[in-house]
Amino acid sequence: MPPASSFAQQPRFVRLGETGRPVVTILVDGTAVPAFVGDTLLVAVLTHFGKLRRSEFGGTARAGFCLMAACQDCWVWTETGERLRACDTPVKAGLAILTEQPDASWPTRA
Amino acid sequence: MADPRVIIIGAGPAGVRAAETLVDAGLRPIVVDEDARDGGQIYRRQPEGFTRPQSALYGSETARAQALHTTFDRLKGRIDYRRRHLAWNIANGHVHLVSDGAASAVPYDALIIAAGATDRLMPVKGWDYAGTYSLGAAQIALKAQAASIGRRVVFMGTGPLLQLVASQYVQAGAEVVALLDTTPFLTQVKALPRLIARPAVLLRGMKLVAGLKLSGIAIHRGVTPLEIHGDAETGVSGVSVRLDSGEIRRFDCDAIGLGYHLRPETQLADLARCDFEFDAKSRQFWPTLDIDGRSRINGVYLAGDGARTQGADGAEISGRLAAFAALADLSLRVPEQRVSALRIAAKRMERFREGIAAAFPWPDFLAKAIPDETIVCRCEGITARELRGVALEKTAHELNRAKAFSRVGMGRCQGRYCGHAAAEIISAAVGAPLETIGRLRGQAPVKPLSISTRSVLT
Amino acid sequence: MSEVTRTDVIVIGGGIMGAATAFFLRKRGIAVALIERGLIGQQASGTNFGNVRRQGRYLKQLPLANRSREIWGRLQELLGEDVEFLPSGHLRLAYNDEMTAKIEDYTGQARHYGLDLEIISGNALRDRFPFVGPEVRAGSYSPHDGHANPRLAAPAFGRAAKRIGAAVFENTEIVVVEKAGDEFRVEAADGRLLYAPQLLISAGAWGNRLSTQFGEPVPLTAHGPQMAVTEPLPYAILPVIGVASGIPHEVVYLRQVKRGNIVFGGGGRGPASADTSRANVLPENTLSQFTQISRLVPALNRLNIIRVWSGVESYLPDDIPIMGPSAKVAGLHYAFGFCGHGFQLGPGVGDVMAELIATGKTETPIEPFAISRFRNTKDVALPS
Numbered sequence: 046m047p048p049a050s051s052f053a054q055q056p057r058f059v060r061l062g063e064t065g066r067p068v069v070t071i072l073v074d075g076t077a078v079p080a081f082v083g084d085t086l087l088v089a090v091l092t093h094f095g096k097l098r099r100s101e102f103g104g105t106a107r108a109g110f111c112l113m114a115a116c117q118d119c120w121v122w123t124e125t126g127e128r129l130r131a132c133d134t135p136v137k138a139g140l141a142i143l144t145e146q147p148d149a150s151w152p153t154r155a
Numbered sequence: 156m157a158d159p160r161v162i163i164i165g166a167g168p169a170g171v172r173a174a175e176t177l178v179d180a181g182l183r184p185i186v187v188d189e190d191a192r193d194g195g196q197i198y199r200r201q202p203e204g205f206t207r208p209q210s211a212l213y214g215s216e217t218a219r220a221q222a223l224h225t226t227f228d229r230l231k232g233r234i235d236y237r238r239r240h241l242a243w244n245i246a247n248g249h250v251h252l253v254s255d256g257a258a259s260a261v262p263y264d265a266l267i268i269a270a271g272a273t274d275r276l277m278p279v280k281g282w283d284y285a286g287t288y289s290l291g292a293a294q295i296a297l298k299a300q301a302a303s304i305g306r307r308v309v310f311m312g313t314g315p316l317l318q319l320v321a322s323q324y325v326q327a328g329a330e331v332v333a334l335l336d337t338t339p340f341l342t343q344v345k346a347l348p349r350l351i352a353r354p355a356v357l358l359r360g361m362k363l364v365a366g367l368k369l370s371g372i373a374i375h376r377g378v379t380p381l382e383i384h385g386d387a388e389t390g391v392s393g394v395s396v397r398l399d400s401g402e403i404r405r406f407d408c409d410a411i412g413l414g415y416h417l418r419p420e421t422q423l424a425d426l427a428r429c430d431f432e433f434d435a436k437s438r439q440f441w442p443t444l445d446i447d448g449r450s451r452i453n454g455v456y457l458a459g460d461g462a463r464t465q466g467a468d469g470a471e472i473s474g475r476l477a478a479f480a481a482l483a484d485l486s487l488r489v490p491e492q493r494v495s496a497l498r499i500a501a502k503r504m505e506r507f508r509e510g511i512a513a514a515f516p517w518p519d520f521l522a523k524a525i526p527d528e529t530i531v532c533r534c535e536g537i538t539a540r541e542l543r544g545v546a547l548e549k550t551a552h553e554l555n556r557a558k559a560f561s562r563v564g565m566g567r568c569q570g571r572y573c574g575h576a577a578a579e580i581i582s583a584a585v586g587a588p589l590e591t592i593g594r595l596r597g598q599a600p601v602k603p604l605s606i607s608t609r610s611v612l613t
Numbered sequence: 614m615s616e617v618t619r620t621d622v623i624v625i626g627g628g629i630m631g632a633a634t635a636f637f638l639r640k641r642g643i644a645v646a647l648i649e650r651g652l653i654g655q656q657a658s659g660t661n662f663g664n665v666r667r668q669g670r671y672l673k674q675l676p677l678a679n680r681s682r683e684i685w686g687r688l689q690e691l692l693g694e695d696v697e698f699l700p701s702g703h704l705r706l707a708y709n710d711e712m713t714a715k716i717e718d719y720t721g722q723a724r725h726y727g728l729d730l731e732i733i734s735g736n737a738l739r740d741r742f743p744f745v746g747p748e749v750r751a752g753s754y755s756p757h758d759g760h761a762n763p764r765l766a767a768p769a770f771g772r773a774a775k776r777i778g779a780a781v782f783e784n785t786e787i788v789v790v791e792k793a794g795d796e797f798r799v800e801a802a803d804g805r806l807l808y809a810p811q812l813l814i815s816a817g818a819w820g821n822r823l824s825t826q827f828g829e830p831v832p833l834t835a836h837g838p839q840m841a842v843t844e845p846l847p848y849a850i851l852p853v854i855g856v857a858s859g860i861p862h863e864v865v866y867l868r869q870v871k872r873g874n875i876v877f878g879g880g881g882r883g884p885a886s887a888d889t890s891r892a893n894v895l896p897e898n899t900l901s902q903f904t905q906i907s908r909l910v911p912a913l914n915r916l917n918i919i920r921v922w923s924g925v926e927s928y929l930p931d932d933i934p935i936m937g938p939s940a941k942v943a944g945l946h947y948a949f950g951f952c953g954h955g956f957q958l959g960p961g962v963g964d965v966m967a968e969l970i971a972t973g974k975t976e977t978p979i980e981p982f983a984i985s986r987f988r989n990t991k992d993v994a995l996p997s
Contacts, residue, residue, distance in 0.1 A: 055389065057285070057286065057304070057305060057390070057409070057410070058296065058300075058302045058303065058304060058305070059302060059303040059305065059306055059329065060301060060302050061297070061301050061302060061303055061327050061328055061329060062207065062301045062327075063205050063206065063207065063300075063301035065206065066204045066205075067204070081204075082204055083201075083202035083203060083204045083205060083300075084300065085299075085300060088296070088300045088302055092302065095285060095286075095389060095390060096285050096390070100283070100533075100536055101536075102535060102536030103283075103387070103536045104387065105283055105284065105285070105387040106284075106285040106387060106388055106389070106390060107283075107285055108285035108286060108390065109288070109292070110287065110288055110289060110292060110533070110572070111273060111274070111288070111289045111291060111292050111572075112288065112289075112291070112292035112295040112296055112299075113196060113273070113291060113292065113295055114189065114190075114602065115273045115420070115568065115571055115572075116273075116289075116533070116567075116568045116571065116572055117534065117566075117567030117568045117602070117603060118533065118534070118567070118568070120567070120603070128603075128605070130603075133189075133190065135191075135202070
């Protein structure tokens with residue numbers, strides 16, 4: 046599997062304002078990424094990268110769809126194996142997420 | 156009797172006005188919302204720390220939005236407000252809630268479901284590429300996060316939201332490439348008389364379009380969406396449509412806001428065992444309701460866009476009516492004149508809704524031409540070919556049967572974004588009337604539920 | 614003018630039992646009409662867990678289960694369709710000494726029926742199946758058991774039966790069924806009349822309504838499986854997993870499909886009605902299952918379920934199905950009431966019933982399932 050960082054590096058969302066908020070740092074695929082307090086996880090990721098996850102069927106990059114917790118297309122994995130819905134998860138310091146599916150070792154990882 | 160227990164699911168315009176009505180009558184309803192703040196979608200509040208004035212968020216609806224938020228803030232001390240609680244199931248006179256992994260079952264004497272709506276989608280080839288969003292999503296990105304969904308955005312579909320979101324993006328300084336409406340200009344003109352039911356709204360809509368024209372973005376009506384271009388890694392790169400002239404044109408973009416008006420969120424109504432009926436004009440099934448929002452199940456009421464997609468103003472009226480109906484059914488006094496006035500207003504809202512449906516019709520005609528390789532079910536990656544295959548080769552003419560064989564509607568979103576289109580595709584493929592295809596039955600949980608959820612005694 | 618069908622066998626009830634029987638009758642060159650009030654495989658056959666296991670069965674059922682397993686192995690070839698049968702093994706797990714003794718005892722007895730099971734102790738189990746939780750003390754492994762897709766299997770049998778000449782009538786309610794002289798006469802709601810010298814009642818939770826009409830009522834009750842499914846995960850859990858507990862809420866089971874979703878169920882039955890054809894998953898059962906499956910595979914704790922479902926299954930008080938010839942009426946046969954464990958047996962039941970109907974006897978012992986065992990039952994419950 047190619048390293049996540051080599052794909053979809055172009056930011057997707059464009060901030061149109063509200064950049065005076067306090068900064069909070071999260072980890073995305075191991076990379077420290079600055080976000081603002083009040084960002085959703087989805088916006089925090091997509092203002093730096095182009096994707097949140099891949100479709101399990103076909104592997105197409107996905108970046109959310111409805112932004113209102115209806116489509117369920119924005120679920121991401123945390124580094125410790127939890128599931129978060131990115132569009133309605135507010136960012137907080139220390140959040141560490143992965144944009145690639147874990148492999149078949151997922152049931153035995155800590 | 157002891158104070159009747161009323162639960163309201165949804166703190167958008169319908170739920171808030173229902174809560175207000177009940178509080179005014181001396182009750183203390185439980186108000187449940189999955190989100191952290193009240194307002195629903197249309198009056199979604201920006202997070203703490205944002206500085207934009209409300210007028211930047213709500214435009215012509217600012218006064219109404221403010222009134223709603225003020226009302227709710229005032230109500231908070233007099234209701235049992237369960238924010239960030241998901242109603243994941245309804246069974247045996249109880250609403251089943253979960254919040255932060257803690258599950259509880261709350262009994263009710265009356266239940267008002269004001270679960271809102273989502274965009275209604277018709278698939279187009281390539282809509283599964285990253286960068287395709289619903290129109291609602293494009294609006295939420297702007298309203299709630301001060302962000303544009305992309306550097307160069309195309310808006311495509313139909314409905315009042317199409318024009319509104321495009322206009323909001325232009326005003327906010329985002330780059331909008333084009334507005335592509337599937338409804339021909341003539342169809343919209345013909346429906347104008349029906350929209351006279353709400354002249355102020357009609358006028359606002361017309362001003363909006365005029366403003367958009369002035370902004371210089373390309374506006375096309377009567378288009379046929381052909382394909383969203385892109386690739387599996389970097390997402391959307393453009394969209395091609397057939398213009399009403401017959402010419403095929405491509406618009407380069409990195410984001411698309413796509414939507415065809417709204418569809419009600421009906422899963423909770425399903426779990427509450429409400430009856431549904433087919434509406435031929437809007438080509439969908441919706442819950443059977445009386446003018447006040449009573450379902451066929453005693454004690455269960457529906458209000459807002461989750462009942463009929465009338466928009467925020469209609470939601471406020473139907474929220475009040477549902478609450479009055481609940482009070483009346485609990486043998487409590489209701490102000491008859493007020494209810495009568497609300498019913499008159501509700502009828503006007505319903506006429507307007509029908510006008511909108513006629514002015515911006517759901518493009519069922521696109522279903523039969525959707526290329527075989529188009530993904531219909533985004534969650535499961537099921538193509539039109541696979542869906543048509545089970546309909547034709549396995550005689551799966553009914554939607555739940557087609558789901559069982561093809562997996563369309565089996566994914567995380569449980570058919571929210573593929574259900575209506577799948578029914579149209581099957582109808583077109585087998586030549587059977589849409590009504591006979593049926594609708595996807597809602598099942599619990601209403602949204603994905605974590606296996607770490609544990610019961611707590613409340 | 615009503616349509617009239619004259620055939621060799623009428624099968625009432627298009628679940629996996631009826632559809633498989635129709636198929637195997639056709640394989641024997643016998644004319645058959647299969648009548649289903651809804652769509653083939655819509656009820657219990659389409660909503661069950663999908664277990665294709667012999668391990669853990671009531672021992673006297675193993676000959677039938679073995680015969681069925683042999684057919685599962687060549688089902689794709691037989692039916693020309695993939696029903697996603699995966700012989701990926703079955704693990705029956707134990708939390709304590711009592712359960713361990715139970716699986717050891719079963720292993721010893723099952724061997725006499727040709728079912729070879731392997732007892733694995735806790736740590737060795739975790740070496741081989743690293744996802745198994747720390748509470749698990751031991752397990753018995755049945756390498757050739759597995760699972761399949763219940764939504765696909767019965768309909769595939771129905772289509773295959775039709776392809777080889779069965780007359781299949783879906784969306785067809787029966788209004789009258791009776792024996793008139795040497796033949797059975799069935800009248801459908803649309804006016805169609807069917808006549809045959811032999812009749813099979815494979816109508817699941819509705820079977821006892823029909824058996825009662827022939828003077829053979831049985832105390833059948835309807836209950837619903839309590840099923841749930843997760844979002845898709847990378848495929849990592851191969852065997853189907855069950856628990857050898859005597860405590861009902863602990864008896865959960867799970868399986869991962871190749872697409873990655875994990876299906877689970879058990880821990881108790883839910884309400885179902887043959888009158889309304891409705892069945893429900895009780896929310897408290899779902900929550901209880903969460904706790905129990907997390908004991909088996911702790912990693913599941915972090916996942917989400919996306920859907921629950923149930924269906925109308927039929928049960929007899931002794932947990933044994935009704936299968937075999939009528940004790941009262943010549944030419945009448947039964948195959949219903951499979952107590953939530955019929956899916957694996959389906960192909961075998963079809964093959965055995967076809968053999969029985971065609972030749973008058975079967976090699977596979979089915980006497981324990983005879984309807985006559987209820988002949989003296991005083992309190993036969995009314996259809997529920």
